[in-house]
Amino acid sequence: MPVAAGKVFTATVVGKRVVSVACEKCGTQFYYELTRVGVGKGSSLYFIGQNAAAGRAGNAAQADLTKHLSEDVEMVSCPNCNWVNEDAVRAHRNRIGGNAALTVAACFAATFVAPLVVLGVLAAAFEGNTRIPEFGAALTAITCLLSPVFILARRRQLRLRVDPNQTYPRRPSLPPGTPPPLVARTDPQTGEISLEIAPQEHMVPVPVSLASDLAACQTGVVFRPGQLQFPPVCCVCLAPATRTFGLSDNSGNKEILVPVCDRCNVRLRRRFYRNWLQVAAAICIVCAVLAATIPSGDAVGRWSVGAIISFVGSLVGGSIWAAKVTRPYRCGIVDRERGIQKFAAKNPAFTKLLIDHVRKSDGGAE
Ligand SMILES: [Zn+2]
Numbered sequence: 001m002p003v004a005a006g007k008v009f010t011a012t013v014v015g016k017r018v019v020s021v022a023c024e025k026c027g028t029q030f031y032y033e034l035t036r037v038g039v040g041k042g043s044s045l046y047f048i049g050q051n052a053a054a055g056r057a058g059n060a061a062q063a064d065l066t067k068h069l070s071e072d073v074e075m076v077s078c079p080n081c082n083w084v085n086e087d088a089v090r091a092h093r094n095r096i097g098g099n100a101a102l103t104v105a106a107c108f109a110a111t112f113v114a115p116l117v118v119l120g121v122l123a124a125a126f127e128g129n130t131r132i133p134e135f136g137a138a139l140t141a142i143t144c145l146l147s148p149v150f151i152l153a154r155r156r157q158l159r160l161r162v163d164p165n166q167t168y169p170r171r172p173s174l175p176p177g178t179p180p181p182l183v184a185r186t187d188p189q190t191g192e193i194s195l196e197i198a199p200q201e202h203m204v205p206v207p208v209s210l211a212s213d214l215a216a217c218q219t220g221v222v223f224r225p226g227q228l229q230f231p232p233v234c235c236v237c238l239a240p241a242t243r244t245f246g247l248s249d250n251s252g253n254k255e256i257l258v259p260v261c262d263r264c265n266v267r268l269r270r271r272f273y274r275n276w277l278q279v280a281a282a283i284c285i286v287c288a289v290l291a292a293t294i295p296s297g298d299a300v301g302r303w304s305v306g307a308i309i310s311f312v313g314s315l316v317g318g319s320i321w322a323a324k325v326t327r328p329y330r331c332g333i334v335d336r337e338r339g340i341q342k343f344a345a346k347n348p349a350f351t352k353l354l355i356d357h358v359r360k361s362d363g364g365a366e
């Protein structure tokens, strides 16, 4: 049995571009910062040419980033009248449901195959003088033929739900991670032009109850690429941070390095190996029980297969699981294409610091 051995390199690059917008309603000129992540992969077979593969991944990531920065738009509302330009709304609608051509083609292809299968099955089930097989086949053909209509209608329905101007001229509700509008300001002394976040009264957070604040800290902070900056405090105990902590889960994903203090670093590392040992022991026990109880095959074969599965499972599965439960935070993707992510430290007080930072960088009060 040939085993393909190799390494897949994944590269990510973050970039941004200032986009200029003229409001369709009131003509106000404003700007926003479009941030995106480019992702690229490169693989080397049998670990040959690893540098070249890493270079290919980097180039692919850069190309992906350039494409996103030149084509993507964000639904940023006008700082003067709250209108969101139609082209931005259209672009966001078109992201929903994607390209349905393949699904429609599959439905048409099924029109030729599925009725015959149904006919065969029903003919075998209902022998004799009955028209049930023909009816079944006809019904299947009609369903296959009409399903693209339903798929496209549903997609249209979902797309039309994206309508930030529904509440116009009140403030629209926009997708998480939408950047704030920027306005050009000329320095009266030097005449230099700079971009600043447009004043937005709505961004000032209303005083929240402790309970809802805590809920926000537990769900986490939503941020754009490059927007999250860790304060120099330990994410576990909030003592001054002395180092960063990260665990590789063998999946090739770049690990988030969180700030920790020396004491928490040692604790987390110990906890990681303890969890790994526990998972490995559990996998070995399950495999041993199965090898001892499954009656088929010869004993040597069963135990060898069990040993191989235990070894690989403990090594790969054990480390992935141990890393997952040991990490002092949770991180997830909110919107892959726009690079919007969510981060929640297990310590809600640390998440609170991040939420305050992100709010501030979006022009809100602390
Ligand atoms: Zn406007």
Ligand SMILES: [Zn+2]
Binding pocket: 234, 235, 236, 237, 238, 239, 260, 261, 262, 263, 264, 265
């Ligand atoms: Zn600590």
